[in-house]
Amino acid sequence: MRTEPSQRLIDTVAWVLIEDGRILCARPRGKDVFYIPGGKREGGESDSQTLIREIDEELTVALIADTIAHVGTYEAETPGGAELVRMACYTADHTGTITASSEIAEIAWFTYADRDRVPPVDRVLFDDLVARGLLPG
Template sequence: MDNKMIDKVALIHISNNSVLSTLSKSKKKLYFPGGKREQNESDLQCLKREILEELNVDILENTVKFFGKFEAQADGHASGIRVQMLCYFADFSGTLTASSEIESFEWIKYKDRDRTSAVDMLILDKLKEENLIQ
């Protein structure tokens, strides 16, 4: 990864034709839960750590399934700084609770697309295209 690419892993969790999204403290846009990989972390390790930190639930490893790799201009960064998001479907155990840097979470539909970051818009397009959300 070069320094112009932000490497992130995200959870795509769908329920009732909506997808789970989060609002970070100090941010105005919604983001899929997840975050930046730490040194030498696998996708799964990153996903599990970030989701536990942000939403206080445990990813069930046997439900994790790769959804796709998405890339776009990084929100809130200088032009040319891009984010690469590796997205995974997964179930979790526990009760969703916003914690750490997360202000709140909500279930969004495709109509909420303009409230999300550029990379999340691409992910929402794909979810809609595959009839996974309304």
């Protein structure tokens, strides 16, 4: 998928954590949609630096840098098509207990059946994870 001249690109990174056949999702304060945890880079941050910072800020755990592994990069238009979201997804081991920070209203463990509760780019990730046998369908 290519960005049309009128589309704004939203470049993000996300942490894919799958346990017991479910994937971790988070709902930011003030939003009614769940997302794969992560966010946008600041300044000249690398994907890894962004991922480590965002996950610490959102879920109060420390990702172990040398365990970060790329799962895939996914793209989808936002509803209405004004923006294109690119989401580079990574797995990583962590230390600490996952806890919603002050910017996260709720965390949840989703199955593929919850696919319609996440944004379009997250749905593309869900589909790929199922196709690869990493998330039960």
